[in-house]
Amino acid sequence: MSVEIEQKKYRNFINGEWVPSNTGEVLESRNPADADEVVGYVQKSSKKDLDDSVKAAKGALRSWKKRSSVERGQYLYKVADILESRLDEVAETMTREMGKTLPEAMGETARGVAILRYYAGEGMHKIGDVIPSTDNRALLYTTRASLGVVGVITPWNFPVAIPIWKMAPALVYGNTVVLKPASETAVTAAKVLQCFQEAGFPSGAVNMVTGPGSVIGQAIIDNKDINGITFTGSNETGKRIGQGALARGAKYQLEMGGKNPVIVLEDADIDLAVEATISGGFRSTGQKCTATSRVIVHRSIYDQFKEKLLYRIDEITIGDGMNEGIWMGPCASESQLNTILSYIQKGKEEGATLIKGGKQLTDGPFEKGYFVEPTVFEHVKPEMTIAQEEIFGPVLALMKVDSIEEALTIANDVEYGLSASIFTTNIQHMLSFVDDMEAGLIRVNAESAGVELQAPFGGMKQSSSHSREQGQAAIEFFTSIKTVFIK
Template sequence: MNIKTDEKTYLNYINGKWVAASNQKVNTSINPANRHEIVGYVQQSEKEDVDQAVRVAKEAQVSWKKLTGAARGEYLYKAANAIERRMDEIAETMTREMGKTFPEAKGETARGVAILRYYAGEGMRKVGDVIPPSDADALMFTTRVPLGVVGVITPWNFPVAIPIWKIAPALIYGNTVILKPAQEAAVTAAKVLECFDEAGFPVGTINMVTGPGSVIGQAITDHPDINGVTFTGSDSVGKSIGLGAFKRGAKYQLEMGGKNPVIVANDADLNQAVEATISGGLRSTGQKCTATSRVIVQSDVYEEFKNKLIEKIKEIKVGNGLNEDVWMGPCASENQLNTVLSYVKKGIEEGATLIHGGKRIEEEGLADGFFMEPTVFENVNNKMTIAQEEIFGPVLALIKVETLEEAVHIANDVKFGLSASIFTKNIGHMLSFINEMDAGLVRINAESAGVELQAPFGGMKQSSSHSREQGEAAKEFYTSIKTIFVKP
């Protein structure tokens, strides 16, 4: 068996230096498009490594918070420029490590650059308000102060954008950071941290410790000197992190996925709806928290929509994301592939009709990767497992309804409430959907997976801790308000 590897070992980043884990152990990061290709080796760290990182981050925060917002912003600009210079390298690493196509990876990396520049500018924006006091001789105003040390726990599906949209606001508002990336994307994270190192951040300001969530994530959650924890991942892990942070009085922010619906009304532009459903549901192999999962279609247009959808899905080219003609890459890991296949099996057992895909792809030279056919079910009712649980794979469940009222009821009838979209030309239908949909992100005639960096992002119900990320809303988590009363 031939093993392809660049044989590079990526270290933790602590106190401005690249250091090995205290136990000297490493994990192997492999290419999901070819399990025989090793992308690199990353540290399998222990609690002691987190303790070291927190110690230096706490010390560094004393001087970091004293810098002006503009001065902190200059470092973010430098990091953005460094990532931009290495855009293709980082994007190629992302494709090799977690499987999304190179154009998607490059777009995500460019988004990371844009996020850094956005928050660099945030250093020049206001951080408080003047409030009229009851005493005419006094002055009363508010300002915002950093939390201190922030733990950042991120998933593998957006290994550049999600860490940056947490790290950038944390830093600009005067916090220092401990990053724990997902093991499946730790090489990509190391490439990003190399750019922060190149930008010359003061030592200890930003640190990275890699390793299993059960060890490193838990150590971050429990550490008494970590003042805030921000997490994106599964709802079960998120709730555990939230509970642990709450018990010791730390601030926490959780984004925990979705079961996102698209409603296709009988007056919709079906071609537009089909394109958006495929893009929202199958790009990145369906491995997005905002990915379309349930497609709720009015009966008058159901058959026509279904036929157009299947026809377009049949054109999708699955393969290695570095190949130019490939539209959809592999699942990010063998475990994720098996999870998706288990949901397909469950769908069939519960009575849904599999009308396209549903199998692992092992022909055409793809047997060594974790490739999955784009999959579509119909005759799905909303009580089925595939209509209730987040699959995180390229699986669409078609649900036929008679009325829009029924469609909205079904769309809301899940524990999640992250994103939702509707396709209709009727203004009344749009307004009803906006008012009645229990989701943090509502989109009209657009795919469910669109997220804008300058706008608040987060979910309702069990999709989040009811906090919001990105845009100006980020300051609500990364700072505390201080009220000042001054009397001569």
């Protein structure tokens, strides 16, 4: 067993080297499609490990930010090329580690490559403006100062794209980084960090420490030398990060949950709406913060929509994401499976009608994995738990309405405001939706999930800290404006 552990062991990346944790302990990362398979072992690190990585990042900060943004961008171009050359390896690791189907994992890894190249290009863009001064003998302009050492805390559902869309802008804008990936996908994260190492990043500019959030995440919150924290994950953890960062004056950026609606009006293209609902609700086993969760359908087309939806669900193939022809993989972990099953039970107890799925799959090829059926409820009332709380699984709640006004009222009647979509051919209804929907990402005649990498991403209400990631908006978090007056 010790030989196997050594062969599959992944260490922390600190100050340009792969090093074991101070604890000497490791965590298992298992395949959710076959829990007997250990994908790898990652470090169960201590606070000292995290503090060592921050010390390295702080030591590298001055020389890294003194480089031109163009030069920093060149490093990202190198990482992109290396990651692209290893796309198959990284994608296969992702599928084996968290269950996403191989085509989806390959698409996500390719997106990571594109994000790296996008932010490499940002190194060539302006970072300030010349402003007219009331003094005709003065030069008044703005530039940008890097934040400093940035703590990056990422979830398991997008183990390549999310770390990269946080680290790449942080680095190109002159910050150094300490990454704490989710333990469930830390092997995938290690393979991404190998690309940064091979690209020749200066020692300490990029670091990674794995381990429990209660230890490593808390150490990131508490470390006075971390100037900013960027986080994607649960609302409970996000609020704790925000409170801790605020208490010591660190900048923070939180992207949290969603309870995303799709509204289907009487003039919609029903087939298009059904396909988008299937994709938005069930792709990646519903484990996206932008996944469709509530389906709000006009009464006049409800029965037709439901019939087509249920028919299409029957065509979904479930299984190990490494196998060809599989459309939906397992839940990412046993705990995630149990959470989804508990919400399904809660829906039944509160009086919603289960019309599709709802069971764990345990026979034959599903015996050793964490599989659940695509699930649909109807007769769901807006106040029910499954209509209010984020499930993060393949569960849809169908709701009937008589007007767009009623649909918008229900859609907005949750604490979240991440993404939302509408299907209609009525221009006025589109504009009403854009104006009145309380969400950061608005999609018209498209599924709720998905945003282009060059566009800002983030939510309203309890879905975020009201900041934005991706695109040129990223500069707002990772830098501060410096106003300069020269006479």
